[in-house]
Amino acid sequence: MTMQHSVRFSGQRTGDAPLTWGQQWLWEEVEKFAPHHEHLNLSEVVDVPEGVSLPDVLTALQRLLEQWESVRTTYSVGPSGEPQQHVPSGGTLDVVERTARAEEARSAAHALAAALRSVPFPLDGFPIRAGVVTSEGCPRHLVIVIFHLATDGWDLRNLLAEIKQLLAAPGEERTVAARIHPLDQSECQRGPEGRAVSERSLTYWKKQLLNAPADMFSGRAPVPESPRFQESYVESEALAVAIRDLSRHLKASPTVIFLALASVCLGRLTGEPRVLLLLGCHNRFSPSKRAATGPLYQDAPLTVDLAGADFQAVVRRTWRASLSAYSAAKWDPRLVEAAVQEVVRERGQSVDLSCNAIVMLEPHTGLPPSPSPADAGFVEALRSRTRKLKMPGTAQDRTGRRFFLRAQNTSRAVLTSLRTDTTVLSGEDCAQFLDDVEELAVRELLTISR
The missing domain is CATH 3.30.559.30 (Nonribosomal peptide synthetase, condensation domain)
Structure with missing residues (x-):
């Protein structure tokens, strides 16, 4: 069975900027393969700790979206023909829920990751997709798919560590670490x-x-x-x-x-x-x-x-x-x-x-x-x-x-x-x-x- 949930989020800042050098390097490949650039989608399956509820998982995603500006950034080509990025003040992320028997939950999560990864991201949409596999009413695995324009291998590792911490302590107030985001990088590089x-x-x-x-x-x-x-x-x-x-x-x-x-x-x-x-x-x-x-x-x-x-x-x-x-x-x-x-x-x-x-x-x-x-x-x-x-x-x-x-x-x-x-x-x-x-x-x- 498949259901869908909506995660509403509100970020601390909004802004527009030219692409960073790293984003420009990737943009060349995005343009060449458009609209079929799904090979630039990165996916991960995260185990959900015992005792964490589905609302806890959705809240963790909400907090991640609010903290990690790059995964709520959209892209477009400006009037001058140059690509640019936009960080909105907020938005909604749809999250797929699939139910599976306990012994099949992991394989179901990897199948869901493959399905979400196989679809190219529209540039004017959020560069992240998420899904949850539940069994017996409990979330077992969180699936995350991110467009390469929004992350690289090291950043993805940081993001996964953050989401695991959010899942490990649902509802706990945490000090948000100061981070350099693409808007900051773009300004510095110029x-x-x-x-x-x-x-x-x-x-x-x-x-x-x-x-x-x-x-x-x-x-x-x-x-x-x-x-x-x-x-x-x-x-x-x-x-x-x-x-x-x-x-x-x-x-x-x-x-x-x-x-x-x-x-x-x-x-x-x-x-x-x-x-x-x-x-x-x-x-x-x-x-x-x-x-x-x-x-x-x-x-x-x-x-x-x-x-x-x-x-x-x-x-x-x-x-x-x-x-x-x-x-x-x-x-x-x-x-x-x-x-x-x-x-x-x-x-x-x-x-x-x-x-x-x-x-x-x-x-x-x-x-x-x-x-x-x-x-x-x-x-x-x-x-x-x-x-x-x-x-x-x-x-x-x-x-x-x-x-x-x-x-x-x-x-x-x-x-x-x-x-x-x-x-x-x-x-x-x-x-x-x-x-x-x-x-x-x-x-x-x-x-x-x-």
């Missing part, structure tokens, strides 16, 4: 501080672009597949152990280790002595930014020179390059676009910005210890548990993107995924690349542990 930050990033961008490869995949022209973009996933406990131990041996973060592995494999695949990845950065390096709402995510060119370097040297080069890239991932998209065109004219040839990477790896806890020195049999036993998955492809991707690599932790493994444009890399190449990353990590672990 002021002297924002212009100075963007100019520093532009200086870095131009330096990287002057020496960037003209075409990372020169000479590769496989027969395009249908659909054109192919995607593979690998979940590997062996890769998690190898990255953990390489990180300890080489005194570099798991992110740096993975980027070094990916750079070596990409260089071998393309034959390029220097690889360039657009590295996705969360841009949350201070307490106030870590608590900020809305998407702060942007990318920056990471250039790794592979010439004459063994793996340990590549790790050192990657570490230095990633520090610079992370510091330069805050920029005005219009200025960067102009800078790219300027460099292309100056070079007299194109700049390949088609390879993207998002790496969200933290030190793993709870992994099995590696023998010292590492035992090849032990590592191969881990590799035998590697899970591989071929995903349904897609007909299009973000403009200009031909290689999109991601890595993140699961409870006891590293989950990697790669989507490739089959005009340069086949679906088989896509799957093989992830295998190569795992194999290289294991080989380097065995070498360095001897």
